[in-house]
Amino acid sequence: METLELARLTPEATPATLAAWQRAHDVDDEIAVHGRWFGPIPFETVALGAGTEVVASTSGLGLAEWTLRRAPTLADLVAPRLRVLIVGLNPSVVAAESGVPFGGATNRFWPAALGARLAAVDRNPWVAFTDAHIGFTDLVKRATPRADGLTRDEYVEGADRVRSLIEWLAPTVVCFAGLAGYRTAVDRKAAIGIQTATFGGAITYVMPNPSGVNTHTSLADLVTHFTTVHDLASG
Numbered sequence: 001m002e003t004l005e006l007a008r009l010t011p012e013a014t015p016a017t018l019a020a021w022q023r024a025h026d027v028d029d030e031i032a033v034h035g036r037w038f039g040p041i042p043f044e045t046v047a048l049g050a051g052t053e054v055v056a057s058t059s060g061l062g063l064a065e066w067t068l069r070r071a072p073t074l075a076d077l078v079a080p081r082l083r084v085l086i087v088g089l090n091p092s093v094v095a096a097e098s099g100v101p102f103g104g105a106t107n108r109f110w111p112a113a114l115g116a117r118l119a120a121v122d123r124n125p126w127v128a129f130t131d132a133h134i135g136f137t138d139l140v141k142r143a144t145p146r147a148d149g150l151t152r153d154e155y156v157e158g159a160d161r162v163r164s165l166i167e168w169l170a171p172t173v174v175c176f177a178g179l180a181g182y183r184t185a186v187d188r189k190a191a192i193g194i195q196t197a198t199f200g201g202a203i204t205y206v207m208p209n210p211s212g213v214n215t216h217t218s219l220a221d222l223v224t225h226f227t228t229v230h231d232l233a234s235g
Contacts, residue, residue: 001067006035012080012169014039016129018050018068019075023099023126029070030055036062041164048141049165051075072096073143074136077125078169082135083233084118085171085202087162089139089147089181089209096143101125101136102177106212108219109177115219116226135171137162139181146213152184159185166200173233174202178209192225194232205229 002021009017021031031052037043043066047054052068052075059065074091088101095103100123102109113119119134121127128134139158140150166174176182176199183190186199195204207225208217 001030001032003032003034006033006037011037011039015046015050015076015078018047018052019077022051022070022075025070027070027072031068031070032065033068034063034065037064040168045161045164049076049078049137049161051141071141073141074099074101074138076135076137076165077129078135078137078165079129079133080169081133082169082171083133083173084229085135085137085166085169085174087137087139087174087176089178090141090150090158091138091143093143093145099125101138102210104212107210108212108222109210112210112219112222112226115223116230118226118230137165139176139185147178147181147209147211150181155181155185163200166202171202172235173229174199174204175229176204176206179206180209182206194228203232205232 039046044054047066047068051071051073053071054066055069056067057064073096078085092104095101103123110119110123114122119128119132125136139162140154144150179190179192190206192206192208195206198204205228208214210222
């Protein structure tokens with residue numbers, strides 16, 4: 001089993017390091033993480049966001065070790081001071097299997113992000129992350145064929161996790177890609193657009209779900225929303 005030594009990383013670099021490991025491994029592969037965790041949120045929260053499950057943990061004399069198992073989901077791509085953090089509802093099964101957020105064939109996220117110049121390379125979240133400082137996470141990490149199988153409790157718990165990430169890593173803009181999920185998790189009276197209250201201290205924008213199932217919103221409309229998000233992040 002591989003071992004990751006926390007002493008070799010800053011807490012802020014740990015989520016992306018685990019995401020890279022998750023991306024390169026198959027479901028049910030395991031890694032041991034050893035050392036002291038100095039991050040402001042629990043390590044277990046970071047592990048969940050990284051698309052892994054904690055299957056064992058031990059601690060003693062100030063040191064800890066966790067055994068993580070690669071889960072059938074997407075890993076967060078997060079780092080300090082991102083320009084934009086995109087928050088999806090939850091990964092589709094296709095997205096989880098491909099490793100690409102919003103990766104379904106009919107999902108219009110990437111065409112809209114390209115049209116708004118928010119992303120420069122189609123269906124490549126790592127390029128968006130490293131070159132454009134665009135991050136990705138989900139309210140719920142459990143992958144499902146459709147988001148309508150999620151529960152309110154999952155949304156609310158997920159919102160708490162995402163809020164803790166935002167408070168820690170301080171992206172300029174957080175963009176929720178789905179009004180229904182935001183209403184369930186955060187504010188049942190929310191409307192599309194810039195929110196009057198920030199979420200986790202970041203400028204907060206709520207846009208329609210880019211899923212192809214959402215026939216009420218055109219691709220042109222989605223491009224307009226992402227253009228607004230791009231402008232907000234550019235100051």
